[in-house]
Amino acid sequence: MGCMASRAQREARFSSEEKQDLIEAWKDSAPGSAVETATRLDALRKNLRAKQLNAYIVPTADAHNSEYTAACDRRREYISGFTGSAGTAVVLLESAHLFTDGRYHIQASQQLDHDWTLHKVGQPQVDDWPQWLAKNLSSGMAVGIDPTLMSNQSASMLAPMLSKNGIALHYNHSNLIDQIWNSRPEPVFFPIYEHEMKYAGVSATEKISNVREWLSKQNSPSAYLLSSLDEIAWLFNVRGASIPCNPVFPAYAVVKVTGTHLFIDPRLVNKDIATYFASISVELHAYDDIWGWIKSNKWHDMQFYFQNDASVALVQAAGQDNARLLPATSPVAMAKARKNEVEQRGMHNAYLRDGAAWVRWAAWLEEAMANNEEIDERKAADVLQSYRKQDPLYAMESYDAISATNENAALPHYETPKSHGRVIDRATPYLNDSGAQYHDGTIDTTRTVHFGTPTYEQRRAYTRVLQGHMALAQARFPQGTTGAQLDMLARQPLFQDGFNYLHGTGHGIGAFLNVHEGPYGFSSSSGGSITPVALEEGMAVSDEPGFYEEGQFGIRIESVFLVKSIGTYRDFGGKWLHFELVTRVPISTKMIDFRLLNENEKTWLYKHNALCRHELLPMVEHDSRATRWLQRQ
CATH class of the missing domain: 3.90.230.10 (Creatinase/methionine aminopeptidase superfamily)
Known part of the structure; x- marks a missing residue:
């Protein structure tokens, strides 16, 4: 379906040298050996003092809560040197802590340098990072985090836990790791392409129609907002190569009864895929326009349905009164499964x-x-x-x-x-x-x-x-x-x-x-x-x-x-x-x-x-x- 070129034509746009460069970029950004982190920690702590923060949380995930992240989003790896796929770094003014589960206890102990304390979550008497923060910070202190990197679900549990002990949770919309990461890798802008019907089995038009049918049964004007990258790729029958191992791409999507919107970096969209999106009536916007779109629509009694792992930033943009968090068994997640x-x-x-x-x-x-x-x-x-x-x-x-x-x-x-x-x-x-x-x-x-x-x-x-x-x-x-x-x-x-x-x-x-x-x-x-x-x-x-x-x-x-x-x-x-x-x-x-x-x-x-x-x-x-x-x- 659509006007997408054949796979051979699509691949012809990228020379073997360009493909190899992409592969090498992924390899170069792959986990390596332990690194010295003192200089990085000093730079981050300078930012903490400027922001009057006592601690900063650095999670593993990107803004879409992805398991595999692009090299430019591996902030926790950059600040700690730990390359595992799960774990949270907490940097205080005088100490640094890495919390991870039993899969990575040995690896983390080998990769963290002497500036870090490893917390082996899952072992007796070892708290995970939220409980540890609540117990070890004093009343009047402040903890910072990038709200695009924390799910609203997690924030809803963390904020009261800290507040109970007089500790404030501050959302820093300018990521403090990005500010000190001088050698931060560039994103990979590999053009997205149609996942052909002979593989997808069901058209994107039918999938979108099913979401709209679900929306029509809600009690008020509503929008279904997707932030998980695999759900977006599945819904539109589109794949990409911007992120290692998963054929997905950075984007947000919104489905309404009256329209469908995709927020994506224009460098990922070539003429063929733009024509395909037009054929299925999907309106394209710049990736960062998602915030303005949500805010401009929330004044019209719009109810926003988010995935359960949506970021606190997305929910805040919509407003708590307008946000509805779906369970893990959301309509799109289960249809994809x-x-x-x-x-x-x-x-x-x-x-x-x-x-x-x-x-x-x-x-x-x-x-x-x-x-x-x-x-x-x-x-x-x-x-x-x-x-x-x-x-x-x-x-x-x-x-x-x-x-x-x-x-x-x-x-x-x-x-x-x-x-x-x-x-x-x-x-x-x-x-x-x-x-x-x-x-x-x-x-x-x-x-x-x-x-x-x-x-x-x-x-x-x-x-x-x-x-x-x-x-x-x-x-x-x-x-x-x-x-x-x-x-x-x-x-x-x-x-x-x-x-x-x-x-x-x-x-x-x-x-x-x-x-x-x-x-x-x-x-x-x-x-x-x-x-x-x-x-x-x-x-x-x-x-x-x-x-x-x-x-x-x-x-x-x-x-x-x-x-x-x-x-x-x-x-x-x-x-x-x-x-x-x-x-x-x-x-x-x-x-x-x-x-x-x-x-x-x-x-x-x-x-x-x-x-x-x-x-x-x-x-x-x-x-x-x-x-x-x-x-x-």
């Missing part, structure tokens, strides 16, 4: 092709290790990505690859160095958690293998993780069941040995969108963390239990499923659901202690690997090494 038939078919196709790329890579790596070559973590990750890039529908990585051996694999969110890294050894498991963004699907796959002789402990841990993975994969459950209710299926086999893992069991996945999609998922720590969300037909979700022996080794197995309906004996009790396997990568059997498996588990594993062989062999028949490897699985 339920993949249509075209999107589901695209996911299957993407995972099948990606499975072939994985097999070719796995065969290369096994041969190299058998020949006693020294392959480091970065080279292993890069070679896998090189196979993926051969796919004509490849767009970008879907997240920073976790390629980890030895003790590095015990870090669930290990950051593989930009160059080199530890050489993969033959005494411990090797873990690869990586993915790609294809125009027809988003990939998230993890497999753990061993290139030597596994120890008894490694075998037992691997087997327990595999049993948890299989137990969840085989679940059948009634409609209305939440991921949190199924979480124990994956953990129970590990619990038998007193094992556990401190991350979520799985998360939602977008369709050529964010690799981590809410509001659904497994466990209270992944998707719908405040109010667990029932799984519905069409949702794509990952299954990724793990085990981590700190300082020794780590194991994780991750596959992706689609939620589908299924008939049951007598069809008793209404509609029932199950998981349809999407991932097509064999599961290694080398580390399995088969004495721990029951017959059902052995049968599931055999059928899984047989299915992978059957579907992938025709796709790798030109690669004799890959064919031999696959036949052995």
Whole structure:
């Protein structure tokens, strides 16, 4: 639909050198080693004194609460040196503090210099930053934050907590980190493009119409304001490349019964996409015009419906009386979560092709290790990505690859160095958690293998993780069941040995969108963390239990499923659901202690690997090494 040029024509506008420059810009902005922060802290504290502030909060997210942020928005990383994807920095006049959860305790302790105090949130007697501020600041003190970087929901909890102790919360509309960041990277203005109907399945016109239908049922003139970048990209069937790993772009969107508006930097809009927006009656505005638009419309008894993570700045612009915060299960979020038939078919196709790329890579790596070559973590990750890039529908990585051996694999969110890294050894498991963004699907796959002789402990841990993975994969459950209710299926086999893992069991996945999609998922720590969300037909979700022996080794197995309906004996009790396997990568059997498996588990594993062989062999028949490897699985 629309007048967008073909993908080949679109790509022709960017030379191979320009594309490589984009990739290198992302790499250069990727997490690095620890940095000295004293000079940066001194500059920030000078600003604090000028503003009469006693503390400044520096969150991870950008103005859209994105998980992956552009290099120019990584303010917390700049001021602290900590590169993890979750955490909050709090800078006082005499001290600096970093708060992060169990996924990053080890990494943060390694990256923070002596000017910082690490608060290991989740450990006994360790407060998160809001509680810590309330307890450690004195009455009469003031705390500052950029209101575009804090959700209204968080501000509504923080302000009363501080006020109770006589501490004021000040909103600084000029970001104090930006004022001292002399080398701040420039944004990436990669032109956005139409996500074609053969991949999207439903037109943007129909999606917008559904939002308008919802608005028409409200009691007063109203506007639906979107700030989450994946929801905006999904609604308009448009994708971009301004942010690493997620094919989205900075923008705000407003849908009214009488009109639709997109607020975006004009440098992201070329003639073709402008024509496309005109064809679906979307009015374009400059990105920063969102504030004036909201303020000019709020005087007309307009009710603004915001996503639950909308910034306090957006809500303030509308006015508290005019703002209505939607739950996590907002109309757009849930419509996006339920993949249509075209999107589901695209996911299957993407995972099948990606499975072939994985097999070719796995065969290369096994041969190299058998020949006693020294392959480091970065080279292993890069070679896998090189196979993926051969796919004509490849767009970008879907997240920073976790390629980890030895003790590095015990870090669930290990950051593989930009160059080199530890050489993969033959005494411990090797873990690869990586993915790609294809125009027809988003990939998230993890497999753990061993290139030597596994120890008894490694075998037992691997087997327990595999049993948890299989137990969840085989679940059948009634409609209305939440991921949190199924979480124990994956953990129970590990619990038998007193094992556990401190991350979520799985998360939602977008369709050529964010690799981590809410509001659904497994466990209270992944998707719908405040109010667990029932799984519905069409949702794509990952299954990724793990085990981590700190300082020794780590194991994780991750596959992706689609939620589908299924008939049951007598069809008793209404509609029932199950998981349809999407991932097509064999599961290694080398580390399995088969004495721990029951017959059902052995049968599931055999059928899984047989299915992978059957579907992938025709796709790798030109690669004799890959064919031999696959036949052995």
